[in-house]
Every structure is written in structure tokens, then in C-alpha cells.
Amino acid sequence: MSDTLGYYDANAEAFVDSTFDVSMDGIYRVFLADVTAGGHILDAGCGSGRDAMHFHRLGYRISAFDASQAITALAQQKTGLPIAHRSFLDVDERSVYDGVWACASLLHLPENQIPSVLGRLWMALKPGGTLYASFKFGESERESDGRHFTDANEERAALWFECIEKDLEIKFWRTQDQRPDRDEQWLNILVHKAPAVHERLTVGGSQHHFLPKLCHAIRSSNQVDMAVAFVKTTGLNLLLPDLLDVLQKEREPAPARVRILTSDYLDITDPEALRKLSLLQDHGAQVAVYESKGSSFHMKAYLFAGRRGGSHWGRAFIGSSNISRQALQDGLEWNYQVDYPPDTGYLEAVNRFDELFRHPKVVPLTDNWIDGYARRRVPPPQPVAPGSMEQEALPTPNAVQKAALKALDATREEGYTRGLVVLATGLGKTWLSAFDSKQLGARRILFVAHREEILYQAAETFVRIKPDSRVGFYMGKQRDRSVDILCASIQTLGKETHLERFAPQHFDYIVVDEFHHAAAPTYHRLLKHFAPQFLLGLTATPDRSDRSDILSLCDDNLVYECPLFDGVRGNFLVPFHYYGIYDETVEYQAIPWRNGKFDPELLANKLATMGRARHAFRVWSQHKQLRTMAFCVSRTHADYMARYFQKHDVRAVSDHGDSEMSRGEALELLDSGGLDVIFSVDLFNEGVDLPAIDTVLLLRPTESKVLFLQQIGRGLRKSQGKKRLVILDFVGNHQSFLHKPQALMGQAMNLRQLAEFARRAEQNRLDLPEGCFVNYDLEVIDFLKGLDQKGAEKDYQALKDTLGRRPSLTEYYHFGANITQTRKQHGSWFGLLNTMGDLAEKEEALLTAHEGFFVEVEKTSLTKSFKMILLEAFQAVNGWEKAADLPALAQESWRILKRRPRLFSEVAESVRHFDGGSTEWQQYWRKNPVDHWTNKSSVLFHVVEGRFEPAFTVESSSLATFESMVQELIDYRIASYEARQGSKTDIGNSNNVIPMLASDTALPYFPTLKIACGHFRNSTVDQLEDVEYRSIGSGHGRLNRDRHFIARASGDSMNGGKRPIHDGDYLLLEQISSESAGAISDTTLAIERLDEAGDTQYLLRTVRKSSGEYILEAANPEYDDIAVTPEFAEQFRTFARLNDVISPLEMARGQELLREDIPALFGTEFNPGNWQSGHVFLKEAGAHVLLVTLNKQGKAAQHRYVDHWVDETTFHWQSQASTTPAGKRGLELINHERLGLSVHLFVRENKLRNGKAAPFTYYGPVDYKSHEGSAPMSVLLSFR
Known part of the structure; x- marks a missing residue:
């Protein structure tokens, strides 16, 4: 075989080209006549993939392989199917395929190997399946053109098959070679495998119950008929998954015909079960009821029919089981199986069912019939049949x-x-x-x-x-x-x-x-x-x-x-161990990515490979528990993975619409321990209760956070003996995976936050519920850390990639993006969208025509919510189409406010008790906000004859788009406004003041001098798209973002002297060149140095001049000074001048910080014991730190201090109950300026965010203004 393989590897392209278009239609028809429609075919030695592709296009499921690596690659490229590279000796599947196709492939084996290989293919064939093989007609075994050939005639082939099984019926026929210039004859061989011999009688009990046979029959059928005396909800729930599957509209070749007949005999049937059967009718089933009216109805018959190849089959179960849990699972129930062909008794049963379904006493199931039955029903007080007294426990809230x-x-x-x-x-x-x-x-x-x-x-x-x-x-x-x-x-x-x-x-x-x-x-x-x-x-x-x-x-x-973490902390869900596995065998960047999705066929081909299956199996073997649910991208992928695991002695099945095992069977076997793994495409995403699952294997990208949470949620439910869920998630180096850590942690993250998440994960510093564990492979950590880029465009693109579409402004806001910075760079939200090319043609035209209006809606100051409420009401009454009547507009505004009690509380108390149609309300609403919108310097609205109308027109063809754009801005303004107001509190001191941070200047920011130098080498700041901006306060002179920037110091070379610069300090620098530098002596410069070895250094040094030469002087005596001699002068390039060292506190203004991150701003370490209170004094820093949570629900009443904003620059802070004006802390606060102490204000709305500690926002240093009271003190603080 090695010479033959060498021939095909060397001549693969010529062979594929010469065989791919050869017609095999006549032989296809003979073979497929006896293969189940939509069945599973193995193309063994597939060559060019011609036949596999033909079967695939006809709706069959295909597995194909070839021993030549070169031909495998070409076949996969030509067909788009996942062709495996393996040999006949690798075939060890058992009863998997409905058909085996070995066209012109076995002929390259030595004759002594052919019987054993045929035996392997025979084992892989299901009972009732069909095998086709072909050989060149003849009697010799020979070498030709560097290839081995074994020819065959009828007698020779019959001897080979006799080694497999005696007395097989084999069909032989000869055909002429279809290729041009070939006059060879071919021997075609078709062999049928006998159907499995079934036990006819099912006797019940835990080891031989009826349910698996019933589920399998439902799943295999095109027609399902059931006639039973009664239906209990307990039993119907066991059958519903498979009944729903065969009724699916997408089922090939068509949904099954399902007819169910039950009765009101003895009033045993549950009304609830009838309601569920009524729902089944909505899926296409026919359900009827036999009205007994004193007569008996003891039917227990289940009839099924389908098509296999060109023939029909039927199966009936006649016996003692009604539809109840006991009858289907636990009880001793006899049900006899009748198969057609050969037993024509099945046909008699079918005819009798048809007659019964048309019986005069049989009526269709309707809501009216169920209502009447429920009213008159008197169920028997004692059991009259197995399962007749069963009742589903009434659901109660958890x-x-x-x-x-x-x-x-x-x-x-x-x-x-x-x-x-x-x-x-x-x-x-x-x-x-x-x-x-x-x-x-x-x-x-x-x-x-x-x-x-x-x-x-x-x-x-x-x-x-x-x-x-x-x-x-x-x-x-x-x-x-x-x-x-x-x-x-x-x-x-x-x-x-x-x-x-x-x-x-x-x-x-x-x-x-x-x-x-x-x-x-x-x-x-x-x-x-x-x-x-x-x-x-x-x-x-x-x-x-x-x-x-x-x-x-x-x-x-x-x-x-x-959310998830709270569910685990509350012991409602089990803890999880999450492993983010680097998907090392797949290059996701090479797969087309459109509209938030990969190309499905190409993705399936990339995932269904031997190397990836091997990797998945190795990881699973290391971390698995008892019951695994695996999620795959396609049916082909699920089948491939199931076969690979089966070959490694794992009890695994694939489960989808075409799979052999029914969903009911798979679930029952997994629950009972009879299966280890189910490979699913999507059947288990919704509404399936699988509490016993303890391992989830994610082998596919997920398109949304919701889908990811649903998939891992299959295993988070509690179950007896289950301690944890293991999640094995294969993660690629592609933006499509960025939503997974966000979904797992329950929070939106922009790129820099994802990078920070990776660093925390690497250092095992994630805030997780007790018993939970998260681990990422180092490659995944490096990929996430590499995202540490900032700027509006980067944040926007990251969110867009995560969502698979352009985000809304509210989503962008909740993502943590800097809205103020976005406006500074792009003018407005729609300006950013325009820059990113994400405005539709109509939107772009509307922005051009009405940009002033959009900007005003986005940026107008809100001291109350009324301006936005008015616009929302205006849209609700279709004001853009027809001028809005002021009374109607005021009434609609009132209705919207009444839905939002927090916003309605902003209404003056004098008019709160009036309704929306009152004169008092109309007058109140006219003053504000109507007057606001009509009295602006740039007029946007008019009031004409009692109607509120825009001062501009919008084309009717663009009106829907315009309204959508306006609504997007309204939604954002209300969401951000309410977020700033905080949640409701018991003490009722909520007000509507939005704190205003001091006016800052935003400058480009770079993590290191090296990065800054790289940016400035060839570009100016305004040409860069990926620059992050950080804000600093006044006091640094006139700043220009085209020249000034911020970078962090690296190393300790300047840590000395009167102005020491520490590693990590924030530096304010001014970009200079040799032409613009001016006098540089006694100034500190940022310098790039390229030494003789070609290594680049980035230095911060003070420049001194001595004896005509420049000396680069380090402030730290442990570092040597550098003399810039003429011969080395070309090594140095000056690119920035140091203006100032910026305090970490100044850089932190407006930033969110967790409690444990605050001490570092003051040069001290976090000590949990000292930092749990809301008032911390740092002696060495001379600083009082106030940590304020506005919404203190959950605290004892005596600890709910009354903290709130008084106006945009004043904050009311209430001290701890022990603080008095005469005490040490009270005196220090009152006299802090005279004592040289500082006071710093950190505020957050709520204690928790997404189930964990919420960060504080730093508002900067504040000054004492006044106070009232004692123990506690009520202190007014003002911004500097």
C-alpha cells in the first residue's frame, strides 16, 4: 500500500480532476433504493469526494475518508465536506451507518487483507443496512503504474464475503468504465445486512420497561398513532420531547403525522394532560377523545410507520400500558411488538385504528371540551389501573x-x-x-x-x-x-x-x-x-x-x-470550575466572519478534525465528572465527535433531528448512568431539565452571552450528590470569544477591562463565589492582555464585535465607555457612528440635515427628566407627522411619568395630586419643559395655536428612521440620568442633582515612554485612531493635546533629588523635536537611544552641559550618567520634555476604583480591618478619606447615614454616629485646611453591582463648608 499511497499523493490533482465529474447515476439509484432516506452513509476510500458530495446534496448524512493525505485535502477543498484522513484499518465503528459505499477503493488492498477489511465495514454497518463495493473485473493481483490492484469476479468476491457471514444474498452486475479512452469492465457488488432480531415482548420493570422502545419508534417514524384509555401528565411529559421533535416543520423529508386518541373513561385522564395535548395540536398533531358515556374503553395500542429506501415498514405495540409514568417506566406491563413486513397483523391493527378514529363517539379535542370535562369530572377514589392515581406535584416557587x-x-x-x-x-x-x-x-x-x-x-x-x-x-x-x-x-x-x-x-x-x-x-x-x-x-x-x-x-x-454568582452564593445553583482551553488546532482568523457569525459550513469543517477531537478528548479525560453535555456547531460535528469518543471506549451519542437514538432515550440513559456524553447541536438549549449533568463541554463559538449562559446553565442546577459543575470551554484568539468572560463574570467589559480581567485571572485575584474556580490557558491570558488598547473607536469596535452588530448609545454607555471623551473626539454619538462607517444611508443624510437637533438632545443639561419625557411623549403621539395638541401632549407626558414613580417624584408637590388632563397640570407642564424647547437661542420647536411642533421638517420617507434615532438618544439620556440619581431608599432623601466634576483637560495617554515614542515617530496625535485619553485638572499651564501627552515612568533612574520620579508615576510631557526644543540645559527630557548593538533604550534624564558636551544625568546615584560625545550623538533622539509629575489622585478623578485599590493612591497598602468603615484617616498622608454609599438599603437603621448631593458642587455628608464637632475627627474635618490635612470624597450609588462589591467614583479633594448637629454631624463639603 505504501507505493500506492505514494502514487496518489504525487498524482492527487490529476486523479481528482479525472474522476470528479464521472457520472455514477445508475449505480447511485440501485444503492440508495435500500438506504433509509436521510440516513448515514460511510464513503470508504472516497477519492475525489464526488460520491460523498452527491449523497450530501440528497440529504444524507455523510462520513468520508481517504488514506491519501493529498487527496483528502483536495477532496475537502472541492466538496466543502469534512473528509477524514484515515485508512481502512482505522474503521472500528459498530452499527453506525445505514449504508457503506466503497467504490473502486478496496481494489488497492492485497487480496489477503480484503476479507478482514470487509469485516470491519460490515461491523460498521447497521442491521438492515446496505454495502456497495466495486472492483475492476478480472482474476489477477498485479502492479500497474506504481499501484497495487486486486481484480475480482463473482466467484472470487463471493468467497471474500463468505468469510464474513454465510449464505448472504449478494447482487452482482457489471458496468463499463465511464471515463473517456477506457474500455475496462467493473464488477459491482451490493449486499444487504439482515435486520436485527428483536425481542417481541416487553415485560416492564426497571430493567425492561416500555419507554425506550416507544421513544425510539416515535423518533424513527413518519406516522405515529396512539390509542389509550387514559393519559396522565406524568407519562405524557416523558413522551413530549420526541413527539415535538418529529412534528418540527424543519424535519426532513417532512414532519410526522401524529394521531392520539384517548378517552374520558372513568374520568382518569388529567385535564392538565389534555391541555398539553391541545398544545401538541398547535404543532400539527391530531388529538381526539372517545366519549365513553357509560361504556368501556380499554385501548392500549401504539402504531408506527416509516420508509426505508424504496420500501415501507410498520411496527405496532399492543398491550397493557396507558400513558402514565408507572406504565411506561416502573410497572410490570406486557406490550407485544408486531413488525411489518413480515407480520400482516400490523396492517389489520392500522385499519382498526382508522375505523376507531372515525367512530361516532370520537370527538376532536378542543378547549370547550376540556372546560366541560374539567367541570363534570369525578375521578375514582381508588386506583383502577396502574398509574391511574398519579399526579404531578403542584409547582411552588423556589x-x-x-x-x-x-x-x-x-x-x-x-x-x-x-x-x-x-x-x-x-x-x-x-x-x-x-x-x-x-x-x-x-x-x-x-x-x-x-x-x-x-x-x-x-x-x-x-x-x-x-x-x-x-x-x-x-x-x-x-x-x-x-x-x-x-x-x-x-x-x-x-x-x-x-x-x-x-x-x-x-x-x-x-x-x-x-x-x-x-x-x-x-x-x-x-x-x-x-x-x-x-x-x-x-x-x-x-x-x-x-x-x-x-x-x-x-x-x-x-x-x-x-445573576449567576448570586445564585451560587445563595446555594440555589452549584459552584462551577471553569477551564478556558486554548483552541490550539483552529485558526479562527481564517474563517469568514460576517454580522457577528462565522461562515457555518467552513466553521464546521474546521472543527470536525482529528486533531481537535484528540485535543478535546485529552482535556475532557483530565477534568470530566460523570455526565457530560457537549455542544457542537453542526450535526456533522456532533456525529464526528461522538464517533471519536466511541472509538476511545466512551459511551457517547450525538443527538439531533437525524440521530439514531431518540432524545428521550438519550436523556434517560444519561440520567441513569448508561451514557457518559451527549453531543448536541441545539436541542438542549431551551426548556430541558437536566439537573444530573455535571460537566459541560463547549466545542463551538457561541453567538451571544445569553446562549453561553443557557449552555452552562444546563449543568448549574442542583442534583443529589452533585458538588460542582465543570465547564470546559474551547476559546480561540478571535473577537467572537470576547463575550464569554463578560457573560461568566456578569459584567460588560471594554478592551482595557478585558485585559485587566486577564491579569486578575492570571494572578488568581478574581472575585468568585465560594467553591468556584476559573482558569485560562496562558495563550488565552496573553490574547486578552493584548487587548489593552484604549480610545472611543477601540471600545466601540470591541462592543460591536461582541454584539455582532452596531451597538446602541445606551449599550455603549453601559459598556463603560467614556461618553465625554467620545464627544470630544467625534462631536456626538452619531458622529462616532459616522466615523466608524456604521450609519445607514438615510441615517447619514438625517445627521447632515439635523445634526444640531441630535446634538442638543444628546447634550442638553438635565436638572430634571422632563425634557426627555416631553420628547418621548411627543414621539408617542406621532408629533413628527402632525403637530401635537398641547393638552394631549401634557397628558401623555403625565402617563409616562406615572409609570416611573422615581421620575414622577420630581414633579412639584403642588400639582402631584392632579391628573394629566387637569388645567393645573397643563399649566405646570407648559412652563417646563415646553417653554425650554421653544425658547432656546437656536429654535427647535414652536407653539402655534396650542400645538407643539418642530421648527424643521423631516421627509416622510425618512420619518421612521428619524424617530428611531431620536428614541435611541432619549433612552440613553433617561438611563444615564436615572443611574446618576441612584436607587430608591427608605429614608426618601433622593434628589435630582448631578454632581459635576471640575473642568479637566483630556490628553493622549500611553502606558510607557516606549509606546509614546513609537506613536510619535511617524504620526501626530490627531492622526492616530487608537489613542486613549486621560483627563487632568487645571494648574499645569496652557495645554494642547497636539503637543502634550501623559506617559508612565518605567524604572527608578530618576528616583532621587528634590523631585524624585518613581516607577509608575504619571508624567506630563510635551512633544518636541530638534528644531522646536529650544534651550535644553537643566531640563528633563525623554530620549530614545539606539546603541551600537542595535538595542533601543527609552530614557528619562536631566540634561546638563559641561565643557561643551551634554551629560544625561540620572537623579538616582545608583545609575551612571551618560556623556553624549560627538561620536555617539547620532544614537540619541530627543522626543519630549518633562513638564510635571502628576499626582495619582489627580489622574484618578472621575475614575471608578474598588475599595482595595484606593490606598495605593495615597502611597499606602490595603488593610481590610482599616478600610471597612466609611471614614478612614491616613496619618502619613495627612488625609481623611470618605467612602460613601448613597443607597444603604440592607443596613441597620442607625447606620443609614443621610448622604446626598445638594447641588453640582456641594455634597451633604453625615458622619458616623460617634463623631462630634469637639472630638478629634470632627475638629480635624472642620479645621483641615489650617492643619494641613486634606479630605477626599469617594462615592458610589449602591453597595453591589452585578452581585459583587461596587466601585467608588473619586470626586477629588473637598473642603469643609459648614456643619450642623453632633453625633452624628451633618457636614457640607464643596469641591475645590
């Missing part, structure tokens, strides 16, 4: 849901009619919505989502909580309106024509599941139409940048959150 329900009740008491709840995957957010609707007593409920599977899952959940309610759907072509619970797709119901069919008050309660940013305008339109008693928004991600759309929809009212 501890997290109880806390959320309490918070929802409280928020409604406060006057809110909208609210958002954040619950980690696994804590039951859909269940929460059902519980809350019941708590509220809602009669009509609307559940809105963007995916059908979410709606179906919601329907099942609500049926459990409200079993007497009618449930319907509004999606696709389905229009159920006369129901109690309507599950609607936003794509359908969000259209005006559909909304108009419902009155605004039709629904008492509306639930909005998390949705994609692009759908936000549609949700706004839907909620503009409806006026429910309460709207509940749900999301699983705690990341503010991800939830900004749905939070805006909920009036920015975050009612309750329990």
Missing part, C-alpha cells in the same frame, strides 16, 4: 422566585406598572412570570418572544400553574384570540394590522422575554398600543449593555436580580 415575587408585589405597591427581573439560567424566569400572573390575579395574559420554542415552553409552563386556562398562539398563520393566555411572536403581533385587532386594555398582564436589539422598535410599538396592569420583562444576563433595550422598555425599573 426561594429566589419567592424573593422576586415579593419585590414585584412591592414595586406595584409603589406605583410601577413595568419592571425587569434578571434571573440566571436555571432559576426559572418563565415559571416566575406564571407565578406572578397568578399572584396578580391576571385574567388575560400575553407572553411575547421572538422564537417559537420559547413560546411553546412558556405555554407548557403556564398550563402547569393555571391548568384551567385556555392557551393559544399568535404566530405564523395561527391566530388564537379567544384564549386566556396568548403566546405571541413579536414578528406577527408587532405589526399594526394585528395590534388593531386587540383593545389596549385587552391584556391584564404582559410578559416580554429577552429580545434582540433589532426588534426593539417593534416592542416599543406593541407597548405603545397596550396598557396592561403590569408588564414584566425577563432576562438571564446581568450585563447592563445586553439588557439595556429591555430595561428601557420596562421604564428602567430593575425590580429584582439574581
Whole structure:
């Protein structure tokens, strides 16, 4: 074989070109006639890949390999299929393939190897499968053109197959070679493997129960018929996953026909089970009920039919099992299996079922029938059949849901009619919505989502909580309106024509599941139409940048959150051990990336390789526990991984729509310990409860944080004996993976924050719940640390790459980007979008025409929220289309404010008790904000004849785009405004002052002199796109960002003398050149030096002149001075002059800092014992540090100090209860200037952010202004 392989490796291209287009249609038809439609075919020795590609295009699942490495590569390139490089001796699969195709490949084996290789292929073939092989017709074994050939005739081939199995029926036929200039004959061989011999009788019990056979039959069928005396919810839940799978619209070649017949005999059937069967009808099933009316109905028959190749098959189970858990799983139940062919008794059973389904006593299952049955039902007091008394336990809220329900009740008491709840995957957010609707007593409920599977899952959940309610759907072509619970797709119901069919008050309660940013305008339109008693928004991600759309929809009212870390800390979810594995075998940069997604086919090909499977298996073997769920990118990928693990003696299966094992079987085997790994594509992402899973293997990129959290959430649920979840996540060096650490940690991170996260992870300094562990491979750490670049454009691009689309301004704000700096560099948000090329054509034209208006909306000062509320109301009444009547506008503004109690509290007390239609409210609203918008120097609005109208026009064709742009700015302004106001507090001292930091100058910032020098060597500051800016205060003279910049010192060469410069100090420098430097003696310069060896140094030195030569003098005596002699002068290049050393405190103004990071600003170390209070005195620094949390909910009443902003430059601070004006601390605060002490103010809104300690914002040094009271003191502090 080595010579033959050498021939093909050397002549691969010529061979592929000569064979790829050869027609094999006639032989294809013979082979495929007996292969199950959509079945799994092994192309063994695939050559050019011609046949594999043909089968793939017909809808078959393909595995293909070739022993020639060169041909494997060419075949993969030509077909786009994942062709494996292996030989016949590597085939050790068992009963995997429906067909094996060995066209002109076995002929290169020596004859003595052919029987054993045929045996391997035979073992890989499933019972009932078909094997095809072909040889050149003849009797010789020979060498030709450097290749080995074994020819075959009928007698010779029959002897080979006799070594495998006696008395096989083998079909032989000869064909002529189809290639030009060839006159050879070929021997074609087709062999069928006998179907497996089945046990006909299933007797029940824990070792031989009926459920696996039933699930397998459902999954394999095109027709499913069931007739049972009764259906219990306990049993139906076991069958639903597989029934739903075969009813999927995407199923090939078509969804199955499902008919289910049950009865009201003895009133055993659960009404709840009937509601679920009614939901199954929404998927396409036919369900009917036999009305017994005193007669008996003891049916227990299950009939299935399908197609294999060109023939039909059927199977029936007749016996004693109704649909209950006991009958399907635990009880002793006899069910006899009848297979057709050969048993024609199956056909008799089918005919009888058809007759029964048309029986006069059989009626269709409808909501009306279920309502009547539930009213008249009197179930028997004693069991009359196995499972007849089974009842699903009534669902009750868990501890997290109880806390959320309490918070929802409280928020409604406060006057809110909208609210958002954040619950980690696994804590039951859909269940929460059902519980809350019941708590509220809602009669009509609307559940809105963007995916059908979410709606179906919601329907099942609500049926459990409200079993007497009618449930319907509004999606696709389905229009159920006369129901109690309507599950609607936003794509359908969000259209005006559909909304108009419902009155605004039709629904008492509306639930909005998390949705994609692009759908936000549609949700706004839907909620503009409806006026429910309460709207509940749900999301699983705690990341503010991800939830900004749905939070805006909920009036920015975050009612309750329990993200992942809180779920673990509260013992509601198990701890996790996360391993970020570097995906070393995949070059993701080479795979096309468009609209936030990889090219799916190319990605699947890159992931389904031997090297990557080997790497995954090695990692899994090292860290695995007992039960693993693995997520793959495609069906081909899942099949490939399952085969690889099987070959290494792991009990693994792939599970998807075409897989052999049903989902019900796979779940049961994994739960019972009969399986080690399930490789899934997406079946287990939604609504599947798998608490026993203790290992999650992520073998694919995930497109969103939500999907990532859903996948790991499959294993976070608690289960008996489970101590932790192990997460094995394969991470590539590509922007598509940047959302994973953000999702895991529950916070948005820009590029520099991701780099800082990596450094913390490397140093094992991450803030994790007890029992949790996070580890990244060093390659991943290096990739993340390499992201440490700053600037508006870099932050924007990072967020865009994470989201897979252009972000909204609110998302950008929540991402932690510097909005002020963005405006300084680009003028406005839409200016940044224009720079980045992310404005659509209409948006760009609107920006050009109305830039002044957009900038005014984005930047106008807000002392109250009213200006934005007015604009939102103006949009709500379609004011851009037709001038808004002032009374209507004021009333709509009142309605919006009433939904937001925090903002409504800004209304003057004298008019709060008037409604929106009152004269008093109209006059109040006219003064502000109407007058504000109409009295500006650049007039934007007019009031004409009692109507509020814009002073400019917008083309009607661009109106929708214009409104969307304005709404984007409104959402941001309200979100940022409310964030600055802080959360509600019990003491009610919330006010509306926004603290104003002193006016600063923003300058380019570089981490080192080396980086700064590299930037300035060929560019000026204003030409650079990736420069970060840092702000410094006044007192440094006139600064120009084209010349001045900030860099950090490296090393201690200048650590000495009167002005020591320490390693890491912030330096204010001025860019100079040899022409602009002027006199340089006795000045400190930044210098680049290229020495004789070609090494580059970056120095900070004071320049002295002595005897006509310059001396570069170090302040630290441990460093030698450098004489710049004429012969070495060309080694030195001066590029900047030192202006000042900037205090770390000055650099920290406006920055967020964790408590443990604050001491370093004062040159001291963090000591937890000293820094837990809100007032810390640092003796060596002579500084009082005030650490203030505005919202102190959760503290004892005596520790809730009254801290708030008085105005933009004044802060009211209340001391600790023991502080008095005559005491040491009180005197030092009052007299701090005279005593030479400083006072520094650090403020945060809340104690926690995303479940962990929130950072403080540093507002700078403050001065004592006045005080009142004693123990505690109320002190007014003013900014300097």
C-alpha cells in the first residue's frame, strides 16, 4: 500500500480532476433504493469526494475518508465536506451507518487483507443496512503504474464475503468504465445486512420497561398513532420531547403525522394532560377523545410507520400500558411488538385504528371540551389501573422566585406598572412570570418572544400553574384570540394590522422575554398600543449593555436580580470550575466572519478534525465528572465527535433531528448512568431539565452571552450528590470569544477591562463565589492582555464585535465607555457612528440635515427628566407627522411619568395630586419643559395655536428612521440620568442633582515612554485612531493635546533629588523635536537611544552641559550618567520634555476604583480591618478619606447615614454616629485646611453591582463648608 499511497499523493490533482465529474447515476439509484432516506452513509476510500458530495446534496448524512493525505485535502477543498484522513484499518465503528459505499477503493488492498477489511465495514454497518463495493473485473493481483490492484469476479468476491457471514444474498452486475479512452469492465457488488432480531415482548420493570422502545419508534417514524384509555401528565411529559421533535416543520423529508386518541373513561385522564395535548395540536398533531358515556374503553395500542429506501415498514405495540409514568417506566406491563413486513397483523391493527378514529363517539379535542370535562369530572377514589392515581406535584416557587415575587408585589405597591427581573439560567424566569400572573390575579395574559420554542415552553409552563386556562398562539398563520393566555411572536403581533385587532386594555398582564436589539422598535410599538396592569420583562444576563433595550422598555425599573454568582452564593445553583482551553488546532482568523457569525459550513469543517477531537478528548479525560453535555456547531460535528469518543471506549451519542437514538432515550440513559456524553447541536438549549449533568463541554463559538449562559446553565442546577459543575470551554484568539468572560463574570467589559480581567485571572485575584474556580490557558491570558488598547473607536469596535452588530448609545454607555471623551473626539454619538462607517444611508443624510437637533438632545443639561419625557411623549403621539395638541401632549407626558414613580417624584408637590388632563397640570407642564424647547437661542420647536411642533421638517420617507434615532438618544439620556440619581431608599432623601466634576483637560495617554515614542515617530496625535485619553485638572499651564501627552515612568533612574520620579508615576510631557526644543540645559527630557548593538533604550534624564558636551544625568546615584560625545550623538533622539509629575489622585478623578485599590493612591497598602468603615484617616498622608454609599438599603437603621448631593458642587455628608464637632475627627474635618490635612470624597450609588462589591467614583479633594448637629454631624463639603 505504501507505493500506492505514494502514487496518489504525487498524482492527487490529476486523479481528482479525472474522476470528479464521472457520472455514477445508475449505480447511485440501485444503492440508495435500500438506504433509509436521510440516513448515514460511510464513503470508504472516497477519492475525489464526488460520491460523498452527491449523497450530501440528497440529504444524507455523510462520513468520508481517504488514506491519501493529498487527496483528502483536495477532496475537502472541492466538496466543502469534512473528509477524514484515515485508512481502512482505522474503521472500528459498530452499527453506525445505514449504508457503506466503497467504490473502486478496496481494489488497492492485497487480496489477503480484503476479507478482514470487509469485516470491519460490515461491523460498521447497521442491521438492515446496505454495502456497495466495486472492483475492476478480472482474476489477477498485479502492479500497474506504481499501484497495487486486486481484480475480482463473482466467484472470487463471493468467497471474500463468505468469510464474513454465510449464505448472504449478494447482487452482482457489471458496468463499463465511464471515463473517456477506457474500455475496462467493473464488477459491482451490493449486499444487504439482515435486520436485527428483536425481542417481541416487553415485560416492564426497571430493567425492561416500555419507554425506550416507544421513544425510539416515535423518533424513527413518519406516522405515529396512539390509542389509550387514559393519559396522565406524568407519562405524557416523558413522551413530549420526541413527539415535538418529529412534528418540527424543519424535519426532513417532512414532519410526522401524529394521531392520539384517548378517552374520558372513568374520568382518569388529567385535564392538565389534555391541555398539553391541545398544545401538541398547535404543532400539527391530531388529538381526539372517545366519549365513553357509560361504556368501556380499554385501548392500549401504539402504531408506527416509516420508509426505508424504496420500501415501507410498520411496527405496532399492543398491550397493557396507558400513558402514565408507572406504565411506561416502573410497572410490570406486557406490550407485544408486531413488525411489518413480515407480520400482516400490523396492517389489520392500522385499519382498526382508522375505523376507531372515525367512530361516532370520537370527538376532536378542543378547549370547550376540556372546560366541560374539567367541570363534570369525578375521578375514582381508588386506583383502577396502574398509574391511574398519579399526579404531578403542584409547582411552588423556589426561594429566589419567592424573593422576586415579593419585590414585584412591592414595586406595584409603589406605583410601577413595568419592571425587569434578571434571573440566571436555571432559576426559572418563565415559571416566575406564571407565578406572578397568578399572584396578580391576571385574567388575560400575553407572553411575547421572538422564537417559537420559547413560546411553546412558556405555554407548557403556564398550563402547569393555571391548568384551567385556555392557551393559544399568535404566530405564523395561527391566530388564537379567544384564549386566556396568548403566546405571541413579536414578528406577527408587532405589526399594526394585528395590534388593531386587540383593545389596549385587552391584556391584564404582559410578559416580554429577552429580545434582540433589532426588534426593539417593534416592542416599543406593541407597548405603545397596550396598557396592561403590569408588564414584566425577563432576562438571564446581568450585563447592563445586553439588557439595556429591555430595561428601557420596562421604564428602567430593575425590580429584582439574581445573576449567576448570586445564585451560587445563595446555594440555589452549584459552584462551577471553569477551564478556558486554548483552541490550539483552529485558526479562527481564517474563517469568514460576517454580522457577528462565522461562515457555518467552513466553521464546521474546521472543527470536525482529528486533531481537535484528540485535543478535546485529552482535556475532557483530565477534568470530566460523570455526565457530560457537549455542544457542537453542526450535526456533522456532533456525529464526528461522538464517533471519536466511541472509538476511545466512551459511551457517547450525538443527538439531533437525524440521530439514531431518540432524545428521550438519550436523556434517560444519561440520567441513569448508561451514557457518559451527549453531543448536541441545539436541542438542549431551551426548556430541558437536566439537573444530573455535571460537566459541560463547549466545542463551538457561541453567538451571544445569553446562549453561553443557557449552555452552562444546563449543568448549574442542583442534583443529589452533585458538588460542582465543570465547564470546559474551547476559546480561540478571535473577537467572537470576547463575550464569554463578560457573560461568566456578569459584567460588560471594554478592551482595557478585558485585559485587566486577564491579569486578575492570571494572578488568581478574581472575585468568585465560594467553591468556584476559573482558569485560562496562558495563550488565552496573553490574547486578552493584548487587548489593552484604549480610545472611543477601540471600545466601540470591541462592543460591536461582541454584539455582532452596531451597538446602541445606551449599550455603549453601559459598556463603560467614556461618553465625554467620545464627544470630544467625534462631536456626538452619531458622529462616532459616522466615523466608524456604521450609519445607514438615510441615517447619514438625517445627521447632515439635523445634526444640531441630535446634538442638543444628546447634550442638553438635565436638572430634571422632563425634557426627555416631553420628547418621548411627543414621539408617542406621532408629533413628527402632525403637530401635537398641547393638552394631549401634557397628558401623555403625565402617563409616562406615572409609570416611573422615581421620575414622577420630581414633579412639584403642588400639582402631584392632579391628573394629566387637569388645567393645573397643563399649566405646570407648559412652563417646563415646553417653554425650554421653544425658547432656546437656536429654535427647535414652536407653539402655534396650542400645538407643539418642530421648527424643521423631516421627509416622510425618512420619518421612521428619524424617530428611531431620536428614541435611541432619549433612552440613553433617561438611563444615564436615572443611574446618576441612584436607587430608591427608605429614608426618601433622593434628589435630582448631578454632581459635576471640575473642568479637566483630556490628553493622549500611553502606558510607557516606549509606546509614546513609537506613536510619535511617524504620526501626530490627531492622526492616530487608537489613542486613549486621560483627563487632568487645571494648574499645569496652557495645554494642547497636539503637543502634550501623559506617559508612565518605567524604572527608578530618576528616583532621587528634590523631585524624585518613581516607577509608575504619571508624567506630563510635551512633544518636541530638534528644531522646536529650544534651550535644553537643566531640563528633563525623554530620549530614545539606539546603541551600537542595535538595542533601543527609552530614557528619562536631566540634561546638563559641561565643557561643551551634554551629560544625561540620572537623579538616582545608583545609575551612571551618560556623556553624549560627538561620536555617539547620532544614537540619541530627543522626543519630549518633562513638564510635571502628576499626582495619582489627580489622574484618578472621575475614575471608578474598588475599595482595595484606593490606598495605593495615597502611597499606602490595603488593610481590610482599616478600610471597612466609611471614614478612614491616613496619618502619613495627612488625609481623611470618605467612602460613601448613597443607597444603604440592607443596613441597620442607625447606620443609614443621610448622604446626598445638594447641588453640582456641594455634597451633604453625615458622619458616623460617634463623631462630634469637639472630638478629634470632627475638629480635624472642620479645621483641615489650617492643619494641613486634606479630605477626599469617594462615592458610589449602591453597595453591589452585578452581585459583587461596587466601585467608588473619586470626586477629588473637598473642603469643609459648614456643619450642623453632633453625633452624628451633618457636614457640607464643596469641591475645590
